[in-house]
Amino acid sequence: xxxPENGGGYAGRMSAPSSGYPVPDPSPAPPVPxxxxxxxxxxxxxxxAVNGISLDVPAGSFYGVVGPNGAGKTTTLSMAxxxxxxxxxxxxxxxxxxxxxxxxxxxxxxxxxxxxxxxxRLSGEQLVSYAGLLRGMDRAVVQARVQELLAALDLxxxxxxxxxxxxxxxxKKIALASALIHAPRLLxxxxxFESVDPVSASNIRGILEQxxxxxxxVIVSSHVMDLVQRMCDHVAxxxxxxxxxxxxxxxxxxxxxxxxxxxxxxxxxTRAEGLEWLRTF
Amino acid sequence: MVAHxxxxxxxxxxxxxxxxxxxxxxxxxxxxxxxxxxxxxxxGLVALRWADPxxxxxxxxxxxxxxxxxxxxxxxxxxxxxxxxxxSRFTTSAIPMRELLPGxxxxxxxxxxGIATLLASLATVVTWSRSFVxxxxxxxxxxxxxxxxxxxxxxxxTAVASLLASRRFKDISSIVFIVPLMLAGPMVTAVVQGxxxxxxxxxxxxEAISWTPLGAAWAIGGELxxxxxxxxxxxxxxxxASLAALGGAWYLLLKRAMVTPPYTGGxxxxxxxxxxxxxxxxxxxxxxxxxxxxxWMRDPRYAGSLVVVPLLPVLFYFGSAQSGxxxxxxxxxxxxxxxxxxxxxxxxxxxxxxxxxxxATGVRGRDDRLGRALACLSFALPLVLLFAxxxxxxxxxxxxxxxxxxxxxxxxxxxxxLASVVSARWTxxxxxxxxxxxxxxxxxxxxxxxxxxxxxxxMAVLLLPEIAMVVxxxxxxxxxxxxxxxxxxxxxxxxxxxxxxRLGGRWLDRRGPEMFAQLSNNx
Numbered sequence: 001x002x003x004p005e006n007g008g009g010y011a012g013r014m015s016a017p018s019s020g021y022p023v024p025d026p027s028p029a030p031p032v033p034x035x036x037x038x039x040x041x042x043x044x045x046x047x048x049a050v051n052g053i054s055l056d057v058p059a060g061s062f063y064g065v066v067g068p069n070g071a072g073k074t075t076t077l078s079m080a081x082x083x084x085x086x087x088x089x090x091x092x093x094x095x096x097x098x099x100x101x102x103x104x105x106x107x108x109x110x111x112x113x114x115x116x117x118x119x120x121r122l123s124g125e126q127l128v129s130y131a132g133l134l135r136g137m138d139r140a141v142v143q144a145r146v147q148e149l150l151a152a153l154d155l156x157x158x159x160x161x162x163x164x165x166x167x168x169x170x171x172k173k174i175a176l177a178s179a180l181i182h183a184p185r186l187l188x189x190x191x192x193f194e195s196v197d198p199v200s201a202s203n204i205r206g207i208l209e210q211x212x213x214x215x216x217x218v219i220v221s222s223h224v225m226d227l228v229q230r231m232c233d234h235v236a237x238x239x240x241x242x243x244x245x246x247x248x249x250x251x252x253x254x255x256x257x258x259x260x261x262x263x264x265x266x267x268x269x270t271r272a273e274g275l276e277w278l279r280t281f
Numbered sequence: 282m283v284a285h286x287x288x289x290x291x292x293x294x295x296x297x298x299x300x301x302x303x304x305x306x307x308x309x310x311x312x313x314x315x316x317x318x319x320x321x322x323x324x325g326l327v328a329l330r331w332a333d334p335x336x337x338x339x340x341x342x343x344x345x346x347x348x349x350x351x352x353x354x355x356x357x358x359x360x361x362x363x364x365x366x367x368x369s370r371f372t373t374s375a376i377p378m379r380e381l382l383p384g385x386x387x388x389x390x391x392x393x394x395g396i397a398t399l400l401a402s403l404a405t406v407v408t409w410s411r412s413f414v415x416x417x418x419x420x421x422x423x424x425x426x427x428x429x430x431x432x433x434x435x436x437x438x439t440a441v442a443s444l445l446a447s448r449r450f451k452d453i454s455s456i457v458f459i460v461p462l463m464l465a466g467p468m469v470t471a472v473v474q475g476x477x478x479x480x481x482x483x484x485x486x487x488e489a490i491s492w493t494p495l496g497a498a499w500a501i502g503g504e505l506x507x508x509x510x511x512x513x514x515x516x517x518x519x520x521x522a523s524l525a526a527l528g529g530a531w532y533l534l535l536k537r538a539m540v541t542p543p544y545t546g547g548x549x550x551x552x553x554x555x556x557x558x559x560x561x562x563x564x565x566x567x568x569x570x571x572x573x574x575x576x577w578m579r580d581p582r583y584a585g586s587l588v589v590v591p592l593l594p595v596l597f598y599f600g601s602a603q604s605g606x607x608x609x610x611x612x613x614x615x616x617x618x619x620x621x622x623x624x625x626x627x628x629x630x631x632x633x634x635x636x637x638x639x640x641a642t643g644v645r646g647r648d649d650r651l652g653r654a655l656a657c658l659s660f661a662l663p664l665v666l667l668f669a670x671x672x673x674x675x676x677x678x679x680x681x682x683x684x685x686x687x688x689x690x691x692x693x694x695x696x697x698x699l700a701s702v703v704s705a706r707w708t709x710x711x712x713x714x715x716x717x718x719x720x721x722x723x724x725x726x727x728x729x730x731x732x733x734x735x736x737x738x739x740m741a742v743l744l745l746p747e748i749a750m751v752v753x754x755x756x757x758x759x760x761x762x763x764x765x766x767x768x769x770x771x772x773x774x775x776x777x778x779x780x781x782x783r784l785g786g787r788w789l790d791r792r793g794p795e796m797f798a799q800l801s802n803n804x
Contacts, residue, residue: 083640085794106643113641116634116801117714119572121579126572129558133568134642142563143555160554162579164715178638 032095034059034186034217039089040079041241042072049075051241052089057219057234059094059185062212064232064249065221066258068266072241073221074114077190081111093186107135110179112172114190114221120164124155124174127163131178142181149177154203168195176204187211187218193227205231225259239266286384290391306727315397323404330408338503339487341405345426345499346490348398352430353437382532389431402427409502418513419502425520426498432524436531439538452581464592467599491516494523565644569652573628574659582631582712586624590664593617594672607676614669614689619740621661622696626736627709627729628653633800635714640797646789650701650782657697665689684754684763687770691747694774698781699740705785706792707732708799743777 035057042050050072057063067073078084080091082098082105091098098105119127125146132142150159153173158166163174172192179187187208193201208218209231222228228235229249235258236246244265245252253261322344329337389395402423409419476483491500497519504513557574561567577583594613601609629636639649669689673682709729741748750766753759789796 081641082643083637083794083797085798103643103645106641111641113637116637119576119632119635119638120714121576122572123554123556125554126556126558126575129555130568130572131638131642133558133563134565134639134644136565139563179641 031059033057033092034061034094035063035080035188035219036092036095037076037080037089038091040076040086040091041088042075042079042084042086048241050079050086053238053241053243054089055236055243055246057186057217059217060212060215061217061234062208062232063217063219064228064235065219065238066223066225066228066235066262067221067238068223071238073238074190075241076238077111077188077219077221078113081109081113081188082106083111083113107182108184109186109188110182110184111187112175112179112189112192114194118163118171118175118178120166120171121162123160123162124166124170124177125150125159127174128177128181132181135182137182145181146177149180152203152207153177154200169197169200172196173200173204180207185216187216189218189220191222192220193222193224225257225262229253229258237262237265283380283384283387286381286388287391290388311393315393319397319400322401323407326401326404326408330410334411334503334506335484337408338491338500338507339484341408341503342487342491342496342499343483345402345405346493346495348401349426349430349433349495352394352398352434355434378532378536382528382535386428386431386435389435390427395427395431398430399427405499405502409506411506415502415506418505421517422498422501422520425501425517425524429494429498429520429524429527432527432531436527436534439531439534452579452584460588460592464595466596470599470603492519494519494526497523565648566652566655569639569644569649570655570659571652573625573653573656576631577656577660580631580714582714582716583624586620587660590617590621593620594668597672598675608678610676611672611678611681611685613672614665614685615692617668618661618665618689618693619696621657621664622693623700623736623740625653625657625697626700626703626733627711628700628704629796630704630709630711630800631714633714634797636797636800640793645786646705646793647782647786649789650705650785653704654697654701654778654782658693661693665693680760681754681763683760683767684751687763687766687768688744688747688751689770691766691770691774692744694771694778695743696740698774698778699736699743701781701785702788703732703736703785705789705796708796709733743773746773 033056035055037053037055040050040053041048053072053076065073065077075084079086079089080098082102085099090100093105093108096105096108119130122130128146128149129142132145133139147156150156153176155170155173155177158170163171166174172195176189176192179189192204196204208220212218220228220232232249234247235249235252237244237252245261249258252258256264326341329340332340390399403420405423406416406419409415487496490496491503497516500516501513501520504510504516557571558568561571561574577587593616594610597610597613601607632639666686666689669685670682673679673685707728709732711729747766747770750762750769754762754766
């Protein structure tokens, strides 16, 4: 099953993706994207958080979603991963509709939601095992993978400590381990580098790059442009609930740095006028 | 600066209301409760105006000493200390100490406990309104006493701030605190008995305490009324000196706390302890059960209710001993069964947003429900059986054993089934993870109450057959009804249990994202 072509069923209601959007390859059998969003929209009361987002994330890509605070990144990713029911539209994971066949779609992806609690009265080791067992994995496989994951994420010596006593960065890492335990084909990580120290961040990057190299797909949201430019091969710029530009990093930044391009697209950047007193000390 | 801090506290209080009108209801209930206590205390103190001076002095001094002790001790055990104006939040604001200190102290008064204490203390002025001098003295004493309360409380919270910040201490103190709370009834009875027996001894005790920092301030009015100016002067000095000492100690501690934030880290532990995850079967339902049972032991919000259970027979024993009705004790098993089963009716709300993991892994609703119910069952079943047989053994009413067993098992299984349905569909306002079980929870309190009452109503209907058997045996005295009950209870219970797991599971499968959205809102 392949998702309908971009904008197909929702073009009338939803905004079409803007100019930076890559035109699908017209070759006879286009590869099934790892994640395909089709006209996703969500409103909270009066506020429209996501206003018709369609996006294809090619399999095997390292995809960055960037946008200012409140752009709708987390809402979009929640709807894409089955945590938040969209008002309109749906998402396909490797061709499986997340909202029609949720159990199947959830098997294919590992997610790291932002701003949710963990079962923090479990030890780190127990939490990751729990994630594996909930997915119906075999105990022996879970045990072996937990040890490897904890070692790879440098959490080995705190494996028996309760997660409630972890630092913020360690919590991110243990949540990432929980998302990786079942070897998903797609990883959706919402702000994975927030409050993670530089050493752990490069550690996580190494793991993710290796994962992409072996054919997995990673989607990360972030507002650290530098990081996205160095790490990702594709990027989508989201603001006010819409996709402003999407494509390979080279296409989107068009010669400029991603940060400058981002500021130009999103349009803020008011010059620091009227703060003269700041220079007078 | 003092005015700033006061207005900040006032703003925080008001903004709390703006979050939800239900908070106003909660506050109003709290205020009503406080007003009741203040009214009782104040009318007592006013009545003492016409009592003989010695009785009045004894009551005022002992009561005042108790109040100061309470202010000092409660933040220790309840960890419910008011941290809205946590001094550490002012670290970066460079506020001079001599302004921060009085500001924080006065702001500590602004709040239900502070206002209630102040009003009750001012009532002592009426007690001593026998002469102008005595009333004036009582006024000075009341103000000194209330200030001592606040400063003592601040001193204790600052002194143990790093202790209070440690998770382990919070966990333990909030569990331990339940024990005296549960046994408050028998304890008050015992104390009243003790006071009655030692009435002659109390004035002496009050006299002794009035020379200590705990009682000096409260004794000033009485001393002046007795015409003992020298004694009054001494006590003013003692009260002032102790207030200064408390304030000085607080000043020093606060100064140190401002530059050394509390250290909350713990030691790290190595891997290799799968705990209950190694014991339960390696299936999704087994994993949920292992996780839930770990929480029953580790999370104070669950462990708190577990600590209550062994106290139930004690309460029932005292209750039946006092009323002289031994039969009351045999109700302990069905009641325990009901309480334990119903305790998982807000299980998903207790997860808070950690429920995202269940949603993300796509665990089936049925496994989720079954795991949680099994975790509760694993300790509730032996406990309920023990209580049933134990209570019968103590009362010696063996003819009731079948009926009580049937009723208890029916209540346990039916309750678990119903709770599995309720927690799959409705969220409740419960304390967030890591917070004290006594903390006023955020979220929709009205819905919580409605769901709880409606759920218990449905429960009563589902349990009608078992209840009918108990009533029938009580009315006719025929043991036949007991034997019907011991058969019907488990059979009906298991049927409701299975149906509840299935229905709850189906609802959770269908409305998982909606449940999660509600949980995110309640946060």
